[in-house]
Structures are given as structure tokens and as C-alpha cells.
Amino acid sequence: MAERLVIGVLGGMGPLATVDLYRKIIETTPAARDQEHLHVIIDADPSVPDRTEALLYGGPDPTPWLIAGARRLAGAGASFIVVPCNTAHAFLPQVQAAVEVPFLNMIDETADRLAEMLPAGSTIGILATAGTVASGLYYRALAERGLRAIAPPGDEQTLVSAAIAAVKAGQVERATSELVLGPALGLVRSGAQAVVAACTELPLILRTGDLPVPLVDPTRVLAEAAVAVALGQRPLPATPSKGLAYRHAE
Amino acid sequence: MAERLVIGVLGGMGPLATVDLYRKIIETTPAARDQEHLHVIIDADPSVPDRTEALLYGGPDPTPWLIAGARRLAGAGASFIVVPCNTAHAFLPQVQAAVEVPFLNMIDETADRLAEMLPAGSTIGILATAGTVASGLYYRALAERGLRAIAPPGDEQTLVSAAIAAVKAGQVERATSELVLGPALGLVRSGAQAVVAACTELPLILRTGDLPVPLVDPTRVLAEAAVAVALGQRPLPATPSKGLAYRHAE
Structure with missing residues (x-):
């Protein structure tokens, strides 16, 4: 069996959506017993400020919370990260610029x-x-x-x-x-x-x-993509150029 | 609002049981929006060897896998750890002896x-x-x-x-x-x-x-206990004496 990658889930936005993604990852994985399933690490910190509030009404920027969560996942060994929140994707360029681990974009x-x-x-x-x-x-x-x-x-x-x-x-x-x-x-x-x-x-x-x-x-599409990447059936997404991303974030 | 504790879930045994526990934690938490939910970190490494095989048929000891997962959760910031697998509890004294973070015993x-x-x-x-x-x-x-x-x-x-x-x-x-x-x-x-x-x-x-x-x-009982501990409604479980636990494991 080829080396499998570890799926990091930056979740909690909301919590039930994270449950839904994890369940769909499990359903998508070809497995007849525990040991054939994938290693998944989930960081669900629901204190991330509301993404729509930040985009439309001047609420606090969730980026620092997202970076902190992504770093916890990287530190725990995630090979790549998925984010089961569409709105949070508006902040991903800045988050990706701050962590080495690549994101799979929903x-x-x-x-x-x-x-x-x-x-x-x-x-x-x-x-x-x-x-x-x-x-x-x-x-x-x-x-x-x-x-x-x-x-x-x-x-x-x-x-x-x-x-x-x-x-x-x-x-x-x-x-x-x-x-x-x-x-x-x-x-x-x-x-x-x-x-x-x-x-x-x-x-x-x-x-x-x-x-x-x-x-x-999109949750099911993301689950299927994450399982394919983790099983080595398709390549990891390319990480955007750090220099470019940092410039964009400043 | 009092400081809330971070729930660590040592999961993947099996994966659907981990989904079930997380869903029950969410259902048990009094919350009307994302930000009122609890911070949960899940490490679901289904490659942990089968617990019943180890106990009854001389299969590989899952303890090193459980210790590695508990250390990932501790490193990511879990305040205490729950394990949604009854059989894995047979190995918890040795795991608890190896990590500082306390376990809440299902x-x-x-x-x-x-x-x-x-x-x-x-x-x-x-x-x-x-x-x-x-x-x-x-x-x-x-x-x-x-x-x-x-x-x-x-x-x-x-x-x-x-x-x-x-x-x-x-x-x-x-x-x-x-x-x-x-x-x-x-x-x-x-x-x-x-x-x-x-x-x-x-x-x-x-x-x-x-x-x-x-x-x-027991999954629901554990979810309710974890939420009560995380919200500060009851104390963290006492960690057993390290010396005693080490002696027991040897």
C-alpha cells in the first residue's frame, strides 16, 4: 500500500458542517475495517469570528484564528488542509501565505x-x-x-x-x-x-x-477530492508562490 | 464567560464512532451560533491496531499508537482527552502514564x-x-x-x-x-x-x-461529561499518580 497522506480539517465553521465533511470523507473512503480508513486530524475552533460579518460589516478579521488553526494542524502532522466553510475561503490566500502545508480549495x-x-x-x-x-x-x-x-x-x-x-x-x-x-x-x-x-x-x-x-x-466534492489526494490517486494541490501571496496579504 | 477548556478526541476507532461522539458533543452544547460552541481537536488515526486482537489473540499492542495520538492532541492544545472506543480503555493506564493531559474515562x-x-x-x-x-x-x-x-x-x-x-x-x-x-x-x-x-x-x-x-x-454519557468539564461545570478528572501508573504498566 502506498504511503497515505494525513488530511487536516480546519473546521468548526460551523461544527455540524465539520461533522458532515468528516462523515463524507469516511463514506468516500474504500474501507471494510478501521485500519483501511484515512488518518484525519480536525481542529474545530468555533471562536473564529463570523466570516460574513468581517467581509460585509467591518467585523473582526478571522485570518489570525484561521492561521492559528492551520498551524495546529501542521504541527500535529497534517499533509494538507481542507476548510469546510465556503465563506472562509475568502481569507485563504492570507492563511496559505502563513503556513507551509498546502490547502485543497473547495x-x-x-x-x-x-x-x-x-x-x-x-x-x-x-x-x-x-x-x-x-x-x-x-x-x-x-x-x-x-x-x-x-x-x-x-x-x-x-x-x-x-x-x-x-x-x-x-x-x-x-x-x-x-x-x-x-x-x-x-x-x-x-x-x-x-x-x-x-x-x-x-x-x-x-x-x-x-x-x-x-x-x-461542495462538501461532498471536497470530501472526494481529499480522499483521492490522501490515497495518492491525484497530486497534492500546488502551493501558490509564497512571495506573491505575502505581497497580496500586505 | 469563563475560560473554556479544549476537548481532545483520540478517535478513529472506528471513524463513524468518532463522528457520532463529535455530533453528540455539538448537540449537548448550549449554543445558538458557531462562536458559542466548544473548541474540539480530533486525531483520528484508524491505523491503531485492533484492540480486541491485542487483548485476546496476541495482535500488536495499540499502546504506542494511542500515546502518539494523545501527544499530537496535547501538542495542539487539548486540555483533556476523551476516547470514543470502549475497548481502547483497557490500554489507557499506560497511555495516561505517558502524557500529562488528563483523560476523561468513558x-x-x-x-x-x-x-x-x-x-x-x-x-x-x-x-x-x-x-x-x-x-x-x-x-x-x-x-x-x-x-x-x-x-x-x-x-x-x-x-x-x-x-x-x-x-x-x-x-x-x-x-x-x-x-x-x-x-x-x-x-x-x-x-x-x-x-x-x-x-x-x-x-x-x-x-x-x-x-x-x-x-x-456511553458515547452520549461521555459527550455530556466532556461538555460539562469544558464549560467548567465540573472539575477536570484527577490524573492518576504517574508513579503508580508506570509501575502498573511495567
Whole structure:
């Protein structure tokens, strides 16, 4: 058996989304007994300041917390790091600049998956936090691959944000799903040929079959990519140039 | 808000049992948003050799793996450590002797809970791995509290062990539950006034209501104890005398 890599999970944003990623890593791993599973190290520090608050409303910058967590994972032996929080990806360039261990980027992996699924020029609906929408993370990643992103209008975004907050408060139930179904169907009516559950709380309340178009779950895409990298079936992601990243962060 | 402690989880034995514990820690924590949850660090190295093999069939001693994982958790900042694997508790005295960070013992917590629930002299049924049964872990902990433990006869133990192996292979389904229901009901017929799902795979396939007596889930008991300790609602467990533990291990 080839040397396996150790998966580091920078989690806690929110905690249930971290549970969901770890469960999907386990489900994706071909294993019939404990010893065939992968070594996973999780640092779930939920005190990381709210990512949307930082991006939109001048809240504290979560970057120092993310760097501290990534360093704990590196110190414990993680070979690479995944972050089950879409919004946190807005801060990853600065975090990557501060740690040697490479990150596997959930947004890029999801955009790659969509580009495999759909022809160039297709429209993709994005259900996410207001911070992820405003950051343009998915818009840019999809545009680079010839795809167009659309998000719900403001009043429907408010419903999506309310559903995400409800999951973070532990309300994984039908009433929460219903908050987000209207905005999701609105995206389909506006031409979305696929919808991305682009906040890690959303796959907990939305399932394939809830919509008349494919629902893409970035948590599952990330789990599959992490398992493939850990098993040596594909290479580790390239670490961006440190010099460039440091300049960008300053 | 008082300083909160960091929960270290020495996991991966098996991986789904670790997911179950983390989910129960989250459910037990009073929190309405991410930042109110607890800092949890998980080291899930499933390459730890099989605990029952080591106890019964001369397999490799898992102690060095457990010590390495505990040291990774201590290095990353865990204030105390929990181990979501009943059988691994047979090796904890040697592991505790090698690391400064205290362990919160799942067997002791469960025995305390049973002693609160039932009068002295009561009979408790133990569903566990053959290794946990043979180790006498529950027998001793319950006897110290005036309770009597019984386990299934050999042929029924084989069914329990098969169900545990099926969960470790990802078969969390009705057929697996049915493997263990016969032995569980046999314990009740033999006088058990409560049954302990004393392998962390078993709460995934057995639920309260499956049996005519209370089913105690040590994973949930451990989650509740860990949250109470992390929130400062009860003291950290006392670390056993290092000298004594070292002598015991030699």
C-alpha cells in the first residue's frame, strides 16, 4: 500500500458542517475495517469570528484564528488542509501565505466539477452566505471556467441567510429546508442549470431531488477530492508562490 | 464567560464512532451560533491496531499508537482527552502514564450514570466487543459501584461482534441492528435491568425503544461529561499518580 497522506480539517465553521465533511470523507473512503480508513486530524475552533460579518460589516478579521488553526494542524502532522466553510475561503490566500502545508480549495474543486458537468456558457445558481456572494468567490472561479453565476435577489438572500443561521443553531428540520426552497426554485426559474449549496450548512437541509436541476454539494466534492489526494490517486494541490501571496496579504 | 477548556478526541476507532461522539458533543452544547460552541481537536488515526486482537489473540499492542495520538492532541492544545472506543480503555493506564493531559474515562462515567439510575445489586447487560468483555473493564467499574454485569453467551457474543464489524465496514442498516437485537433481548431475559451499548459502534444501530429496559449509550454519557468539564461545570478528572501508573504498566 502506498504511503497515505494525513488530511487536516480546519473546521468548526460551523461544527455540524465539520461533522458532515468528516462523515463524507469516511463514506468516500474504500474501507471494510478501521485500519483501511484515512488518518484525519480536525481542529474545530468555533471562536473564529463570523466570516460574513468581517467581509460585509467591518467585523473582526478571522485570518489570525484561521492561521492559528492551520498551524495546529501542521504541527500535529497534517499533509494538507481542507476548510469546510465556503465563506472562509475568502481569507485563504492570507492563511496559505502563513503556513507551509498546502490547502485543497473547495471553491476550485466545485467549479471544476461544474465545468465537467455542464457546457461552457451554462448558468449556475449560488445559494450561499451574503459574505460568500459578496466576495465573488464563486463568480470568479466559474467565470474562469466559462460558466456564469447567479444569486438570489436581496429579499430571497435574506431567507437563505436565515436558513443558514438556523442550521448553525441546530435546527436541522423541515421548516429550515422550506426557508431555502423558494430562493432555490427562483434560481431555477431565472435559468440556473445547476444549483450549488455553497454554504456548508446547506447540504444538511437540501438534498438531490429537492430541485428539478442537479444540486451540487461542495462538501461532498471536497470530501472526494481529499480522499483521492490522501490515497495518492491525484497530486497534492500546488502551493501558490509564497512571495506573491505575502505581497497580496500586505 | 469563563475560560473554556479544549476537548481532545483520540478517535478513529472506528471513524463513524468518532463522528457520532463529535455530533453528540455539538448537540449537548448550549449554543445558538458557531462562536458559542466548544473548541474540539480530533486525531483520528484508524491505523491503531485492533484492540480486541491485542487483548485476546496476541495482535500488536495499540499502546504506542494511542500515546502518539494523545501527544499530537496535547501538542495542539487539548486540555483533556476523551476516547470514543470502549475497548481502547483497557490500554489507557499506560497511555495516561505517558502524557500529562488528563483523560476523561468513558467506562467510569457510564458506571457512575448507571449507579445513579439503578439501586445497588442491580444487574446490567453489557453488549461489547469480545475484547471489552474479556478485559473486565465494565465488570470491575460496575462492581466498585455495587452493580453486577452480565454479557451474552459465546454464540450470541459472536453475533454482537459481527454487528460491530459490519458498522466498521459502513453497514449502518436494519440488518445489522437485527444481528444484535437477539443477544440484547437475551440479556434482558437473563435479568438485565439496563443494557449498555458498550462498543461505540453499537449506538449507531441500537436506539432507546428497541429494548424493554433502558439502553445506556456511553458515547452520549461521555459527550455530556466532556461538555460539562469544558464549560467548567465540573472539575477536570484527577490524573492518576504517574508513579503508580508506570509501575502498573511495567
